[in-house]
Amino acid sequence: MSADATPTANPFFQAWETPFEAPPFAAIAPAQMEEAFEAGLAAHEAEIAAIRDASEPASFENTILALERAGRDLRRVAMVFYNLAGAHTNPEIQAIERRLAPKLARHSSKVSLDAGLFARVDAVFAAREGLGLDAEALRLLERTHLGFVRAGAQLAPAAKERLAEIDQRLAEIGTAFAQNVLGDESGFTLVLEGEDDLAGLPDWLVSAAARAAQDRGLSGKHVITLARSSVEPFLAFSARRDLRKAAFEAWTRRGANGGERDNRGIVAETVRLRAERARLLGYESFAHYKLDDAMAKTPDAVSGLLGRVWGPARARAGEERDALAALAAENGESAEIAPWDWRYLAEGVRRARYDLDEGAIKPYLSLDRMIEAAFHVASRLFGLVFEERTDVPTWHPDVRAFEVKDAESAHVGLFYGDYFARPSKRSGAWASAFRTQQNLDGRVRPIIVNVMNFSAGSPDAPPLLSFDDARTLFHEFGHALHGLLSEVTYPSLAGTAVARDFVELPSQLYEHWLETPEILERFARHWKTNEPMPQALREKLIGARTFNQGFATVEYLACAFVDLDFHLLPSAGNIDPEAFERDALERIGMPDEIVMRHRTPHFAHVFAGSGYAAGYYSYMWSEVLDADAFEAFRETGDVFHPDTAAKLKEHIYSAGNRRDPAEAYAAFRGRMPDVGPLLAKRGLIEGMEAPAAGEA
Template sequence: MPAYAKEAAAPAAAATAKASNPFFAESPLPLHYPQFDKIKDSDFAPAFDAGMAEQLKEVDAIAGNSAAPTFDNTIVALEKSGQVLNRAQTVFFSLVGADTNDARNKLRADYSGRFAAHSDAIALNGKLFERIDTLYNKRDKLGLDAQGVRLVERYHTDFVRAGARLSDADKAKLKAMNSELAELGSKFSDNVLKDVNASAVVIDSAKQLDGFTPEQIAGAADLAKSRKLEGKYVITLLNTTGQPPESELTDRATRQKLHEASIARGSHGGEFDNREIISKIMKLRANRAKLLGYPNHAAYVLEDETAKTPEAVNDMLGKLAPAAVANAKREAADLQAMINKEGGKFDLAPWDWAYYTEKVRKDKYNFDESQLKPYFELNNVLENGVFYAANQLYGLTFKKRTDLPLYNPDITTYDVFDADGKQLAIFIADMYARDSKRGGAWMNSYVSQSGLTGYKPVVANHLNIPKPPAGKPTLLTWDEVTTAFHEFGHALHGMFSNVEYPYFTGTSVPRDFVEYPSQVNEMWADWPAILKHYAKHNETGAPMPQELLDKVVAASKFNQGFRTTEYLGSAMLDQRWHQISADQVPDASGVMAFEAAAQKADGTNYAPVPPRYRTPYFSHIMGGYSAGYYAYIWSEVLDANSVEWFEQHGGLTRANGDHFRKTLLSRGGSTDALQLFQDFAGHAPKIEPLLKKRGLMAETEAGAAPAATK
């Protein structure tokens, strides 16, 4: 082909490729739902490249605009920039979490540094910051409403915190740090997922699985066959220290094998060992904080949260830890007594806790978890429990769809309608565990609400419920039921969003506030009118007996010492890692010794209760929750206050739901987070409701509220 013909053909080929790539234009599906049936892995890189180039062009035009900076030509223009990149990144990172593969993992590794560099190119653009700074300095004279003023303030804060005021030399150092951190974080996540799968426990005999149901044993055999281990059984791991089967398996050696496989992850040598990555990440974060003018990474992170300071977080966690550990030790005494009663000649170990907890629960409350599961079939819990509560509180209705494309056949989609009959959102339910899915439970938005764009929400909930053999019902544990309600609380936060600017949409709030609305939604799981509506036997349809319902509620504080201690063990460990300087960070060989010393110093080193996450698989703090894992219990202070408010105002009523929605759930990040809470509750938060909820009231000084909430 002649050279001129090649030149003519190149733009035509590029145009064809662009036209076939589903990210280069808005999805034509309802509410711009992603075109999962048309998205190929090969579409991501071209969309990333073109999207970044397009956004940098848009940003350069904003920064180089000869007209004086205005709210519209600078701030609003930034809000509208990067549409192609946003669409591609949103779907990509959602799929990397929910349904990854080798191609997607490679793309994440290849682009993590490039994405960091792209963000830096915007945040460290001097001309752009000059325009933002000019608007910030006269923000009260721009004729903006409160949301507009707050948007200017937030952009200014973000740019300053991202290094906009650094010298050119320091900006270059920061860019290199951010790029390396992004690449290390991607590698850490990849290792965690691969190690969870590689560390699955192989069992030789069905006898060693005594305590499992026939369906669970069959499932373990099927997993073994899929791994070419005929005649054996496989138990896969979750990314927590404790593993759910530990509560059921009667064989102590099997429980111990499962536990030891879990805690060895990421620190046992081999290709998935994360200790060197951890050391590098912690040093880089500490050095970056110093470069930005902060004593440590925690100080940098917490300045922009509701907690504000490491001291405030340390104060609350430090007051809770002694009470929690004391409570756990009392619980342990009950477990040891049960071991002794059954003739056991051993001391309570971590792999015994869940198993004997069920025995003590049965002894104290005359029921165990196995009695509950037949009444908690997945679809019934979701549609007649989670959705029903949303209907009673907010007037929402749901209609299953079968016409939208899915990225996995196990997913279900629903149209969500508001009380006035108008469509509010589309909800995606992705409930089953699989090897391609990361551990835990989470919510994400594929499309976020905004008055500026006119978009309505498309949100998804993800759980990791083991999938039963074909034809068998999916029966949930009580923890899985409450997790379903919790995650739907996040979904409601996204679906109810009613803000003008994308920056403030849905769950775009401080990390130590984002868990609060979801924790509030957990209260409806055992609210009598809701529980009666969905707790029905999966075979007979008979309602759960009132006696058993009462026992579920009565046992709600049971094992709280354990739960609080394992959580605090991780939350305080997170702070220990992020409140040190770079020269205090150990090398790879010292990572686990640092963890042990931190637990001893914090008083959480109680052997039968290891931390919920150990450092080498603590994905929260290697991702978006660095120095922020405390957020769950910080948010729970607000949650406990809110539960008390609902109870004092009549509980499950439309008036209460509408008030919560209007004052808080619909506001996103458009108002200061603690102000939102006070707008809802009518008072500043108090810690007493949390202590009461956790069964810690007698152990902790009353009135010890988090410093930032006093």
């Protein structure tokens, strides 16, 4: 979106005569989005009143389907606004976001707590067995009714009023949390002044740091930012321990630096309000409330999974620490490993053990090639074709747009890729939508976006990815396919609108194809010579993929444990979030040398909104599924097995929330999975190596 777009007739009050009816970003000013929100809220209120006050008896058509159709104008502007708020914000958008948060929360509460409206939904639900609904319509009815119940529709008036107050406040402080983290991220730079500051850094990282400096008006210098694609490689390669410490502490202190951007008070209030909200709804804790509508169902089930993986992971991390200490001693350094030493020493151990250097890998993993690889896998599995379009409007010059077609050249959807880090974008990687699929009133095709934070290329080389970066690209593209391939009738059941601990299955499963010999042989090519990655290097890369998995699993599991512990509190007074975090980590025996992947004051998954609250375990839960699901392909001897791919598309990628996720998985696999393949995949079973991705 153009920051200085000239306000004209509001685009949200007009039809979009753009290719695929994509948002006309250059014509949209922030104030127009706020105006469109006001109009959308008013229209939705009128639609809800008409449903509630209808004189005819409640029916599936005039109540449930009417609710599905209501609020389209509001959703249209919300999808544009919140995508821009995450990927390309500015002070005006942030101010609007702060004003909108309580307003939208009040509106949502007003709808979900409307007694007259719920009475009609409840009447249709009570009569459901005699309505002759097909399975998808029945699923919609059940999910709609459950949504009202879980939002408090059955509470007494006083409890409803308090619940609405809580939801409004949570919306306000969740927005503040996210903006505070972005402020700390974009406000920090580590300027590398001379050659000594560049010691140990490979050429590709030096080039990326020069580009980051140039983007910030510091031409001739080098800058490390808190984007993961910048700070993590710096921690892995910088020979300057003092600079590693400075970068690491800035990275892990986001949201906890005092002043107006400090998030610790927000965390304490959030935990307190969520616990109260759960009690109002009759649950022991927020975790019990949240998990009741997930695959896991109970905190005990989550704790059981995390505990089963924690022991092997912690043991492996201990072995990894000993290897790092031995290397440090060989180098004449202290064998006492600090958190800012781990990645640097681990890179040294990896080079020694596998003769594998990240700098030797990256030239074969150019961004364009990896995008092409992700598209190729989708073509092989699902018959999709991707055609880049330069006539589709975008919100930033770096954004790329692709039309997606099926094998018969029919339009499937529009895909946006926004790949590079910039100060206006929050950190991390994610998938989202500007429009979701539905077939309720005509065939509406989706507009899906992937957002990354890779380092941009330099004048001398294109953007080059680490293998972890390439895996991230495949992961988020798996989410994108979940949205693009959706083929359901009702919008609220479409695409990724599934249980939180199921939604990561399509994304994590898709990562497996990156490692297959066919993909690496065809797409891992040197950006300059176009020579394929040598077989010996490929074998080293795959052989090392379980290297440092103790560390990676521990830093992830620590977050899941802390998240769960916060939300198991039946009530919370004025807790000290950092003290609570320390106590939670001490209980599980967290190694001193490893820090949570997302420390509490910047744990946006959990505290910038409730999406992953009491749900960060979901990545591990879904990984149990994805490790087992890829076995279905390996068992056939063909990782692109057509019949298995067809079942995967039917029951997982295109099915949305048409059925219970456990039923959907069993329909694909014929059974539910066990945790064993996950432990093997991560190399956490003693004496058991994970098989190569392409092996049967």
